[in-house]
Amino acid sequence: MSDQLPLVGREGELRAALRALAGDGAVLLSGPPGVGKTRLAAEVLAAAPHPAVRCYATVATSRIPLGAIASLVPTDLPAIGGTILPSSSVRAAAEHLSRGGRRVLSIDDAHLLDDTSLLVLQHVVRHKLTRVVCTARPGWGAEGLTVVHVDALDRERADTLLASALGGPADASTRHLVWANSQGNPLYLKELVAAGLHSGALTETEGGWNWSGPLELSGRLAELVDLTLGRLAEPQRRALELLAYGEPLEPELMPVPADLVDMGFVRVGDDGRARIAHPLFSARLRATCPTLRARAHRRSLADRLEAEGAARRGDAVRVATWRLDSGTAESPDVLARAAEQALSAQDWELAERLSRAAVARGTTSRVGLVLGLVLMYQRQCAQAEEVLAETMAAGGDMLTVIQVGCTRAFNLFFGLGDEDAAVAVLDEVTAQELPAELEHAVLFFALTFALEAAPLRIARLGGELLIAEGGWAETAGRQVLAFADQFAGRYTEAIARIEDNHEAVLATAGRFPSLINAATGVRNESTLRCGDLAGAETRAAQALAEVIEEDRWSVTQVPPRVLLSQSARLRGQAASAVRITAEGVPESGVQPMMWDVLLLAEFAAGAALQGQSERAERALARAEAGLRPAWRIAQFAVGAARSWVLAGGGRVNEAMQAALDNAATARAHGAHSEEIVSLHDAARFGADTSPRLLELAKSRKDPLTTAYASHAQARALRDPAGLEEVAAAFTACGATLYAAEALAEASRLSRLHDRPRDADRLERQASALAESFDGATTPGLVVTSTLAALTPRQLEIARLAVAGLTNVEIAERLAIAKRTVDNHLHTTYAAVGVTGRGGLRALFGQG
CATH class of the missing domain: 3.40.50.300 (P-loop containing nucleotide triphosphate hydrolases)
Known part of the structure; x- marks a missing residue:
């Protein structure tokens, strides 16, 4: 650097x-x-x-x-x-x-x-x-x-500077870490990068530069911070140390030190709580504080908070953590409550630490639930199953047993892909007589499995049963039907259900927060597939930023990442699609959960679109290896990616058949959303899927599905005017890759029909759209550019050869020597990458 x-x-x-x-x-x-x-x-x-x-x-x-x-x-x-x-x-x-x-x-x-x-x-x-x-x-x-x-840089400019310092983009978590610790200060940012590179914490991965492990201040960065902290007198430094271990601190726990505020070391928020002005100051104070004094600070903080009653939300976590770090933690119940609060705050490492400490001191089964959840959140699903099975066997009150059972079933299904074991656990939970609301909650859990594993009509039936029960069950049932509508490709209906159910979902958010995330996911996905790419991107980008900012469960990044990548591919932004997904792909040694398989499949599709065949094949192999039979919706995503990996490797006929096979499997499941996409892909590879797509579009009427059907029909009819019209429809949605393909195909057909002016005009329009692409390449775009490279005489002779004329007949028709025809065809074969007339017919759409 x-x-x-x-x-x-x-x-x-x-x-x-x-x-x-x-x-x-x-x-x-x-x-x-x-x-x-x-x-x-x-x-x-x-x-x-x-x-x-x-x-x-x-x-x-x-x-x-x-x-x-x-x-x-x-x-x-x-x-x-x-x-x-x-x-x-x-x-x-x-x-x-x-x-x-x-x-x-x-x-x-x-x-x-x-x-x-x-x-x-x-x-x-x-x-x-x-x-x-x-x-x-x-x-x-x-x-x-x-x-x-001259102030500190804002977030966007700091990210740009970080990329310049590294010589390439950093992934989202690394950008967040550097921003949080530099606060836009270019000098601190520079030294953070230098420290990360020197220690090996910063490494280049497929998803960009990644920071792994804790942030440790050393070298020049530590010297810079020490120089600033050197202005402190000893009493001031001790006061700042106390704040570093406890921030933010309320005035009753630590009166605001006015001198430190004036010196710029402490700031007071709108809530009246004191914080150290820069996170690097806190990190350095903790790193240099002697061990015994650090324990004394934490013990003092715990004593002060307990003396104040420790009644606020999150106080249990603070007391337990300070007690544990100071060596004065004794009460397993305090640790257990703190572990639950840390879990609610999505601090996985702290929740695991507190729950293990509580277990070591002998505590209740609820800590087993916390530990099981934390292990699942960290993708340690096999260990989570061991802990949850042991916790469930230990028994407890009805609510705890149900929560443990549902969590265990969730982990078995979505983490380990064991559908039979997950259903068996839910059967065990419902073997006892349950209150109606708890029974409905278990049924809703079961239906989330059915949406993935069973034909959609089963999930619809379950959703209708819940709606008939009224109350919370009705809210959950409407959510199930919205999911089913989305998977069935009825996006406008899905969005309408989500909007009608919005107030009810908010009213139950305290007891069932997962409904909000589920509703958001359905709405975002349906918005994209309706053809509102800009709206979907805005929502997904906001969702992803919130997940990263709040450091939530890593797999919750998958839905917005997949959606943003899909939208990027529709726009021809292949490199962006790869970057977005690569940032979230788990390390190769990790057993993937269902969401990881979805992300790997999307990563493979993006890499194939970018022309990175080997990279795409590796990602597809990981997705296929991690796929479980129960994950049917994920199976369709992997199938769609498989067709594009084949196409990226030049095996277009195999890609077409893979897309048709995936569409047929999705249709049998009732997942018409996936059927529609795969049928359109098959049409782009050369199949005539227009009858089925027109049938599906007729009953749906959303802009993008309608454009898919019109695209397939215009290709089948070899209609340049129809293709130009559908290109406008794709452009209106933002799907400029498909618009460019449609225009390119219209140009190819016009050239074959001996309309060079139309062909050139359409080719210019396609090229204008393609200028915004970042590495996207598809068979439709390649074929058109190949034909455009032929001379008028080569194209004329090729057209006659495809029509079935022999070389002698072509020579007679054009009044040229047969040897000239031979030479032109030989040159044409080399130019377009085929070995004979069969390949030439396929290139001209007549194979």
Whole structure:
């Protein structure tokens, strides 16, 4: 990594500084340490039309009269008493600085100027003797200097700088970690990257640069933070240590230290709680605090919070954690309650630690539920099954047994793919007589399995039964039917159900929060498949950002990632699709859950679209190896990816058959959403699937399904005008890849029909759309560009050969020698990548 990062996101400040320099002639770049004032000043000086004279103020020079500018002024200036310059000497020094023609005086860290140097600077600025560029920390200024504020970078610009520093994009979790710890400070960001590269925590993966393991401050980064913390007196440092172990802290636990607030080490939020101003300060204080003192801090915090009653939400976690870390944790019940709260807060590592500590001290079965959930969330599904089976066997109150049983069944089905065992567990749970609401909750759980494993009519029947029960069951039943509508390709109906059910879902969110996530997923997926790509992308991007920001269960990233990748593929953004999915793909040694298989399949499809055949094949192999028979919906996703991996490898006929097979399997399941997509893929590979697609589109009427059917029909009819019309429909949805394919096919047909002007016009339109693609390549686009590369004579002879004429007949028809025909056909075969007339007929759509 270069010692100097590129200047990123400072265009506005640079323009403002250059305007001030050209106008008033003196500019002050003001901002906190590390934000890049010196780097920006260098850019200003480089852009200025005059040579620069640089000087640097330091703590050492601040004690010496004229210390910072001593090399630029005469050494024999008269002084009063040996140190104080009279006004005549100040004037002489200022005029000396302006000698040598038009130039720019640059002073770095001007807030450290000694008093005499400051007088000289003020004289230069007041009389405009030369242009001046200064950098300084907030709060310092001088008359006549135009101030340009230089603040920390915002999130977007910080991400851009991170990519520049690494030489490539970082994955979402790494971007979040670096942002959270740098807070947009370019110097801290640079040193974080350097520390990560040096320690090996930062490595390049398929999903971009990834940070693995904890953040450890070392090297230059630690020195920078220590330099700042070195301003603290010992009592101040101890107070800040206490806050580092407990933040945020309420005033009753720690009165707000006004001196630390004034020094910029502590900030107070709107809630009145104190926090350390920068996360790197907290990390360094904890890392350097002696062990016994750290334990004393935590013990003190626990004592103070217990004395206040520890009645707030999350207080149990704080007390238990402080007690555990200080070696004073004794109560298993306190640890158990804290483990549940940590689980609710989605702090998986802390929840596991607290639950294991509670188990070690002998506690209730509910901790087994927490531990089982945490293990499942960490993709350790086999271990989760062991813990949950043991917890379920231990018994407990009815509610706990049902929760453990449902969690165990969920893990067995979606984690291990064991449908029979999952159903057996639910049967065991319902063997006892249950209150109606609990019975309905178990049925809803069972129906989530049915939506994946059984024909959709079974899930619909279950949903109708729940609706008939009224109350919460009715809300859950409507959710099941919305799922079924989505899988059946009835997207407008699914969205309507979600909207009608919205208030009821919100009303039950406290007891059944999973309904909200499920409703969001159905709505987003249906929005995309209806053809509203922009709306779906906005929702999915927001959902993904929330999941990453809140550090939720990693598999909850899968639905928005898959949706964003699918949308990117529809737009021809193959590289973006690969990046989005690669960031979430689990490590190769991890046994994939159902959602991981979905993500791997989407990753394979994106890589195939980008032309990365080997990468696509590896991802598909992992998806197929992880697939379980119970995961039928995931099976269709893998089947769709398989057809594109085959096509990416040049096996288009096999790809077509794979798409037809996948469509038939999906149809048998009732998953017409997957059938529609695979039928359209088969049409793009050359099959005539228009009758079935027209039948499906007739009963659905959403824009994208209608466009799929029209596309298949126009291809089957070899209708250039129809293809041009459907291209407009795809463009209206945002599916520019399909629009480009339709225009390319229309161009190919026009060229074959000897309409070169139409062919060229359509080819230009297709090329204009393709300019926005980032690496997407499909058989339809390749074939058209291949034909466009032929000369008019080659195309004419090829067309006659496809029509069945022999070489002699072609020669007679065109009044040329047979050998000329032979040569043209030989050259054409090589140009289009076929070995004979059979391949040529396939290329012309007549194979």
